[in-house]
Amino acid sequence: MDLRPRGYDKVVRLIERGVTVPNPFTLDIGDEVDVDRIAGDGVVLYPGTRIYGAKTVISAGVKLGAEGPVTIDDCGLGPKVELKGGYFKRSVFLEKANMGLGAQVREGCLLEEEANGAHCVGLKQTILFPFVTLGSLINFCDCLMAGGTSRKDHSEVGSSYIHFNYTPDGDKTTASLFGDVPRGVMLDQPPIFLGGEGGAVGPVRLGFGTVVAAGSVLRHDVVDDGRLVAAGSPPGFVRERRSHAYKNLSRVVRNNVVYLANLVALEQWYVHVRASFFAKQEMGVLVYESALDVLASAKDERAKRLIAMAGKMPADEPACREFADRVEQVCGVFSGAAGEAAGESAAAEREQFLEAFEAGAVSSAEGYADTVQALTPDIRVLGVEWLRQVVDGLCGRADALLPAVDLFGGNR
Numbered sequence: 001m002d003l004r005p006r007g008y009d010k011v012v013r014l015i016e017r018g019v020t021v022p023n024p025f026t027l028d029i030g031d032e033v034d035v036d037r038i039a040g041d042g043v044v045l046y047p048g049t050r051i052y053g054a055k056t057v058i059s060a061g062v063k064l065g066a067e068g069p070v071t072i073d074d075c076g077l078g079p080k081v082e083l084k085g086g087y088f089k090r091s092v093f094l095e096k097a098n099m100g101l102g103a104q105v106r107e108g109c110l111l112e113e114e115a116n117g118a119h120c121v122g123l124k125q126t127i128l129f130p131f132v133t134l135g136s137l138i139n140f141c142d143c144l145m146a147g148g149t150s151r152k153d154h155s156e157v158g159s160s161y162i163h164f165n166y167t168p169d170g171d172k173t174t175a176s177l178f179g180d181v182p183r184g185v186m187l188d189q190p191p192i193f194l195g196g197e198g199g200a201v202g203p204v205r206l207g208f209g210t211v212v213a214a215g216s217v218l219r220h221d222v223v224d225d226g227r228l229v230a231a232g233s234p235p236g237f238v239r240e241r242r243s244h245a246y247k248n249l250s251r252v253v254r255n256n257v258v259y260l261a262n263l264v265a266l267e268q269w270y271v272h273v274r275a276s277f278f279a280k281q282e283m284g285v286l287v288y289e290s291a292l293d294v295l296a297s298a299k300d301e302r303a304k305r306l307i308a309m310a311g312k313m314p315a316d317e318p319a320c321r322e323f324a325d326r327v328e329q330v331c332g333v334f335s336g337a338a339g340e341a342a343g344e345s346a347a348a349e350r351e352q353f354l355e356a357f358e359a360g361a362v363s364s365a366e367g368y369a370d371t372v373q374a375l376t377p378d379i380r381v382l383g384v385e386w387l388r389q390v391v392d393g394l395c396g397r398a399d400a401l402l403p404a405v406d407l408f409g410g411n412r
Helices: 008-016 249-279 284-310 318-332 336-345 347-360 368-373 377-401
Strands: 049-052 070-073 086-089 103-105 121-123 126-128 143-145 148-150 162-164 176-178 199-201
Touching: 143 249, 176 249, 249 284, 249 318, 249 336, 249 347, 249 368, 249 377, 284 318, 318 377, 336 347, 336 377, 347 377
Parallel strands: 049 070, 070 086, 086 103, 103 121, 126 143, 143 176, 162 199
Antiparallel strands: none
């Protein structure tokens, strides 16, 4: 009887390539896994590691399962990523990102350089910019969070925090934007702090440098930077409930449109700026492709949720009828070809920034984050203006399709 585990031949090949496997008989590697997409140098697969998915990529220095069993399924892992225990599916982790024991990271997540979480963190459709730190016992799905400049100066979500992303009417048009993409990618913004044992009722938007007090449940947008927010409990009441009322339709759709526009801006940043940095890393092109897949799926997810909500609109409200009739056109503004066209609409600003970026990049910088942080303020201003043009242009197109909804009231 052959007692060797499934994928044992692949385990042997990995060991021959230099992967450290303390107990080969405890690994499970799916038949679909391509071991040529797994680097050898510095990779450690601790006992209880399970690797699945034809698209899985594991870069040099990755460590899986140091604190408990790990399952990865169709994930892209950049250099020196550490997933210490838990379940990870269809998500991407860039250089030195790490998660503690008991994590559940489901599809559509992108954790950039040194983003991290402690034990028992749940994520889905979540994007964390470099250095963002999550405490323990957190549910932080359907969010994008930026802010901070280093591992000592980072945006943080306190322990026992919840992003409430599901409404009583069954909607998930609730994606929240903590910071923004045009300024966030420059890695020079003050951090955001979400105090522990608190929460946010999505969709909300929050400015950079804002501190939300522990125990607060954020229910409204605070788009100005540098605010201190202490949100109390709403007054008690009992009254008749009307389902599918959508009295805040304009705000909900507006925040979804802004979120989608920021996703397109981030996609443009990856295509025109980040691609060259991935190309310098072993397995980097594969990780880059995985990251683009995540961004595309993030846009698809938001569009799907908007279309589902539109199907519940009351027929007696003109704004609701307009939204239901035009939701697919609105979502089309952010789709693949349309998103690329939006990028081209800001081509002049993009080329001006890229020329300055190439000329001003410090040759001694070690990687992506170091290079961006070494840019002079005037170069960063050009980059922010380029990406802001992308965001504003997309928001303007969506706004024009929904005059009765009146997304921005003349302000964006």
